[in-house]
Structure formats: structure tokens, C-alpha cells
Amino acid sequence: MKKFAVFGNPIAQSLSPTIHQMFAEQVGEKISYEKILAPVDGFVDAANAFLAQEGAVGCNVTMPFKLDAFNLAKVDDQAAKDAQAVNTLMNGDSGEVWGYNTDGVGLVNDLLNSGVEIKGKRVLLIGAGGAARGVISPLIKAGAASLTIANRTKAKAEEVVNAASNAKVQVVALEDIADVAPHIIINSTAASLSNELPCRLNDGVLQNCEVVYDMVYKNSPTRFMRDAAELGVKTQIDGLGMLVEQAAEAFYIWTQKRPDTSDIVKRVRAIVEQGEKR
Numbered sequence: 217m218k219k220f221a222v223f224g225n226p227i228a229q230s231l232s233p234t235i236h237q238m239f240a241e242q243v244g245e246k247i248s249y250e251k252i253l254a255p256v257d258g259f260v261d262a263a264n265a266f267l268a269q270e271g272a273v274g275c276n277v278t279m280p281f282k283l284d285a286f287n288l289a290k291v292d293d294q295a296a297k298d299a300q301a302v303n304t305l306m307n308g309d310s311g312e313v314w315g316y317n318t319d320g321v322g323l324v325n326d327l328l329n330s331g332v333e334i335k336g337k338r339v340l341l342i343g344a345g346g347a348a349r350g351v352i353s354p355l356i357k358a359g360a361a362s363l364t365i366a367n368r369t370k371a372k373a374e375e376v377v378n379a380a381s382n383a384k385v386q387v388v389a390l391e392d393i394a395d396v397a398p399h400i401i402i403n404s405t406a407a408s409l410s411n412e413l414p415c416r417l418n419d420g421v422l423q424n425c426e427v428v429y430d431m432v433y434k435n436s437p438t439r440f441m442r443d444a445a446e447l448g449v450k451t452q453i454d455g456l457g458m459l460v461e462q463a464a465e466a467f468y469i470w471t472q473k474r475p476d477t478s479d480i481v482k483r484v485r486a487i488v489e490q491g492e493k494r
């Protein structure tokens with residue numbers, strides 16, 4: 217049996233085992249996939265111990281260990297290099313451990329599956345944390361005309377833009393986001409977890425906006441999505457599809473089998489809705 221795991225702290229809430237078991241069942245693989253709570257300063261030892269086990273293929277890595285995983289692994293993946301963050305580890309053929317960041321592919325695939333055209337669009341990305349950094353090169357690769365980053369702490373957005381070193385990637389102050397006239401706004405901040413808005417929406421920034429995307433997912437639309445809808449934005453998408461798609465990309469890296477995610481997104485959404493009602 218192929219062995220997998222997800223490392224985090226906390227980790228109890230993780231849906232990754234459920235999602236990967238759904239993928240495995242669909243493609244006819246028998247896998248074990250466990251949640252592992254690693255001590256905050258003990259990720260590297262815990263991951264190495266897991267990966268040394270007979271049958272261990274790879275593992276996922278979530279907060280706060282994505283930078284530790286980047287430092288542990290050999291990294292060839294551009295998104296992981298940009299993000300300095302790895303969410304997927306895999307045992308290589310010669311004893312090495314490879315690292316990938318599938319968050320950006322997950323976001324792009326979810327947007328495309330939702331019928332959103334990225335090619336030629338001006339994208340405004342709010343936030344400059346690990347999640348933001350991981351999606352930059354996949355969005356540019358998907359053909360975004362420009363990618364402008366705004367963050368509460370502007371210096372962090374400047375750092376991210378300097379590291380990306382691409383003429384299409386720019387920084388803007390949160391007060392000036394209306395100047396971007398974005399077609400797509402992606403909220404990669406944690407603001408929705410506390411029911412806050414990551415930026416003002418009523419100052420003209422939505423004039424050309426076709427889609428808002430919130431990486432956070434809950435059992436109902438976030439305040440960012442609801443306010444954008446009230447102000448006339450036609451499409452609002454939450455991050456549940458991204459969660460499933462980033463997992464699907466990891467599953468593909470490990471097994472070379474690509475699950476069909478459409479039904480699985482629906483099943484996972486039902487679990488999230490039930491879980492939050494309990």
C-alpha cells in the first residue's frame with residue numbers, strides 16, 4: 217500500500233485525507249493517508265521519519281511548515297521557488313526528496329473549471345503571504361495581462377514583487393487599487409476568517425471587475441464575496457475548489473494519475489457545510 221500524510225500544526229481540521237481517499241478510490245489506488253501533528257520546531261525530523269518508512273511516497277505540508285519543507289527539499293518547481301514554500305514532498309528515485317508548490321496550479325485550475333478566462337485579464341491580488349507568492353507564476357503562465365499586488369503591509373508586497381522580477385507583476389498601495397481597474401480580484405489574505413474585508417470595495421475598484429475569488433472557504437459565501445455581489449460583480453468563487461485542485465495536482469505528481477475533480481468538489485463542499493453546522 218502506498219503511504220501518504222499531511223503535516224501541519226494544527227492539523228485536526230484538515231480535509232486532505234478525505235480528499236485523497238476520494239481520489240484514490242476513483243482511480244483504483246489503495247492508499248493510506250494520515251494527518252500528522254508535528255511540533256512547531258520538529259517538522260524536519262517528523263517528515264524525514266515518515267518519508268523513510270517502507271511504502272512512503274510523499275506528503276503534503278500545511279501551515280506553519282511550508283518554508284521548512286522548502287528548505288528540506290530539492291526544488292525545481294518555479295512556483296515553489298517564487299513562494300519559498302513547498303506544500304508537496306515526494307521521495308525521489310535516488311533517496312532525495314523533491315518539493316513542489318501546487319497551490320497556484322490549484323487556483324488556476326479552479327478558475328478555469330469555473331469558466332473564468334485569465335488570458336489577457338488584469339488581475340489584482342490582495343495579500344502578500346505564502347498563498348499569494350505561490351500563485352504568481354501560475355497566473356502569469358495562464359496568460360494574465362498584468363498581476364498587481366496590494367497588501368495591508370505594503371513593504372511585504374514590494375518584497376514579493378521584487379522577488380518575482382517580472383514586468384507584468386507590479387505593486388500598488390491598498391488606497392490606489394481602483395487605478396488598476398482589475399477584471400479579476402483574488403483575496404489571498406486571511407481577512408475573511410475574521411469576517412473582515414481585505415480592502416475597500418466601494419471606491420471604484422469593481423468598475424471593470426468580472427470575478428472575485430476568495431481563497432478562504434466557509435459554509436456560506438464570505439463577506440468579501442457577498443459585498444462584491446451586492447456591488448454588481450457577477451461571479452464570486454471561494455477557495456474550496458482550489459483546495460481540491462491543489463490536492464489533485466499533488467496526487468498527480470505522486471501517482472501520475474489525474475482524478476476528475478468535479479464531483480469531488482461537490483462532495484467536499486457537502487462535508488464542509490455539514491461540519492460547520494455541527
Ligand code: NDP
Nearest residue numbers: 343344345346347368369404405406407414431455458459
Ligand atoms: P500568511 O500568514 O502567509 O499571510 C497572510 C496574509 O493575509 C498577509 O498578506 C496579511 O497581511 C494578510 N492579512 C491577514 N489578516 C488580514 C486582515 N484582517 N486584513 C487584511 N489583510 C490581512 O497566510 P497564507 O498566505 O498562507 O494564507 C492566507 C489565506 O489563504 C488563509 O486564510 C488560508 O486559509 C488561505 N489559503 C487557502 C488555500 C486554499 O487551497 N483554498 C491555500 C492556501 C491558503 P500583512 O502582511 O499585512 O500581515
